[in-house]
Amino acid sequence: MCRTTVHTRCRSPCIRRPLAPCVIPRSPLRRNGSRTSTAWRARLRVPRPAGAGPEVGRQRHHTRRRIARPCAQLPEISPLVETSVPVRAGQPCDTCEPQRLLRTLQLARSSVNTSIDECCWMAVASLGMTIESTMSTGEFAAETRRALTLRHIEHVRAGTTDAHPDGVRVIPASEYLDPELAAAERALMHTVPLVAATSGELAGPRSYRTEMLFDVPVLLVRQDDGSVKAFLNSCSHRGARLLEGAGEVGKRISCSYHAWTYAPNGELKSVTQPGKFGKVELCDNGLVELPCAERYGLIFVMLDAQGEMDIDAFLGDFAPQLALCNLDTFKVADERTLPHEVNWKLALCGYLESYHVKVVHAKTLAAAFIGNVSTHDAFGPDGRHFRTTWSMNEVVQMAEAEDVDAVLDGLQYAPYNTVLYLYPNTVITAPDFIGIRFINRLFPGHQPHDQITHYRTMVPAFMTDDERAMVEPFQQVTRTAVEEEDYGQVPGINKAIRSGLRDSLLVGENEPTVTEMHRVMARALGRPNPDQPVTPSA
């Protein structure tokens, strides 16, 4: 029986909803075609293996608390919450699950509009909101999911996480304060492929989108043959900005200053009053074209008109990892910028480790994750791109199973969150358990302590109303987690690092992606590894 209470933090004090939703988490395992089969639940009761660490013990208790309170009655619901599902009390969980799922999500959605509450988030996170149309299928996806899940299971059983072989490292504060280094990193980013947009933002022929990459105004135009071209968003006459925002270019792009016109492929087509202007060759005065390529739902641009971009060589064996994100099945739901004062690498660190999840995100994301259990792998030329995956609570249940092969054979979705670091400044978060993606780009500012983070939230291009009801609460909770919790740490870090009283920061061996990111950036500039071992005091 669900307990209910008056939640005074909700929009109206008369709203009644579960104190803690009696959630039966949908298993990531498919067993005999049923996600809530008796066999699956029986497996949850297998004793915890010997040697499991204290972290596991805590999570096991947490998970079982929810499982041990099966839903015998649908939660009460406020008449203020719109729903088309009738209340059907007293039914077994397996029967009422679909109705309860929808109702719980509606409750969660109504509450996150005003406040984030852990029990709501637990309800959203633990119900397995996979949208199958966005999931990767095929042998490679299955093998990857299986191999990574096994690594997570082994870590949970052993109480470990992927560790950097060099152990704890010391990073000098100068990595975040040196103006020459900051300028060199900015300059470097003008010579490598950068993520400029997503494919879905240029939906059809002659659609366009403008972007600012650092201080460079970029115009992206999809061509009639389906390819994408990138230009400096600047007229060849006096350099005026040609287009703003996004839309359709039609047959011609017309400059708003003196009305010169360009074809969608960048050719100069007409000069206003050419007899008075004087002779100019149209064929020599088209738009400045930038190297551009489209792969795996992303549009890459290089800010060097004379540069050559071999995007396939740049990605190397990281390409299949990007492909698994299925970004071309998503659309952008939200775009935001976070212009916080902090060195861009310090902001980036927060995306690359799961050590912080149980602490900083205690009120939001923590309920879904084990925390501090991660994998790390490097891909691409010089190992410059990374994949780190973070264990979700489901792995605790899997680690308790006697027959791990059966667990892996029955995987329906990955019980971990995937984070891809796409060198040099992009992070893609791709949780398999819900149809949502986040694309974060961090742009170093003009000063070492300046950066702008631009992030897109992507949702499935096509969603049913039920799927939308699943995705929107997650989207709102994650926005809070990033903007208020992750970036809420930034002012304190920035002040401390600029105080002159710190000469270094520490990176744990449990944060291998953080150490490696610093090394990759240093190698790209021909510098030695910036990190040092911890020196024991005499």
Ligand code: FES
């Ligand atoms: S600046 Fe574009 S036509 Fe003059």
Ligand SMILES: [Fe+2]
């Ligand atoms: Fe975070």
